[in-house]
Amino acid sequence: MKIFVLVCAVLVTSLPVQAQEQGPAEAVVHALFDAMRAGDGAAARALVKAGAPLERLQADGTVKAGSFEKWTAWIDEQAPGDADEQIFAVKTFHSTAGLATVAAPFVIYYKGELVGCGVNQFSLALTSDGWRIIHGIDVPYAGDCATYRDMVEGE
Template sequence: MIKKHVMVGALMALSSTAAGASDVSPEDMVIKLFDAMRAGNGGAIREMVVADARLDRLKPDGTLQQGTFERWISWVDTQEDGDADEQVFGVKTLSASPELATVWAPFELTYKGKFVGCGINQFTLAKSKDGWKFLYGIDMHHDGDCAEFKKEIMK
């Protein structure tokens, strides 16, 4: 579980938005995140994420597998360019203010040329003087037909 003081500290550090901050949108950040994953560039991802950010997975049985962006970043660093290809589609910001956004990003995942599956990501981002940063992420894989899943999302 995220310690309250860690989250409060992260939000306080990110809460002051200075003039001239990047005009990159939260949706753009999600695209950049997966571009860096495709490139096997964990360092680029690390720059987009606040320290100690959580990255969890909701499993099909309803249990929560807790993780961190850092653990995922370490895995990304072991990948060759193009190995892990997570393509997002129908990306939507469902809740936004000038400094806080929640982004839903459905995905299809291919690993080393083989289709792995699909699902949905949800990210919480905050904007600082340096631009948007990821505070939290969670994903859930879809257990059914991915073509139907994508068709429903794209309606």
């Protein structure tokens, strides 16, 4: 829990930016998880810049490399509703007109079973095709995921 709180504090306090109401960058992140729930990897891929990394900060402080390409291919293998990552208490930070960071705590269910929780962080850029995700990273929460949402929303 201490590592999770420290990582969240660093992420939020290191951004010299101002939180905004939900806008187009945050809408892209919501659409990403809508595509996941629908089992539609093509829709998810359309929201991400080709080659964008998708990483995970491990409990030991190392970063596990991955890619949105691999993740969206996995989405293609899922039936609608199998993978249900629910984001909440989402905050969007804009540093300039063309860059945004979206922090999105999550709980994830797979085939109806709670399998994890934590925080996603996405970097987005305003491209000629609209807002696109250019980087993603998450950190899993090591505590009780059954109470995680209430804990985060109660802060």
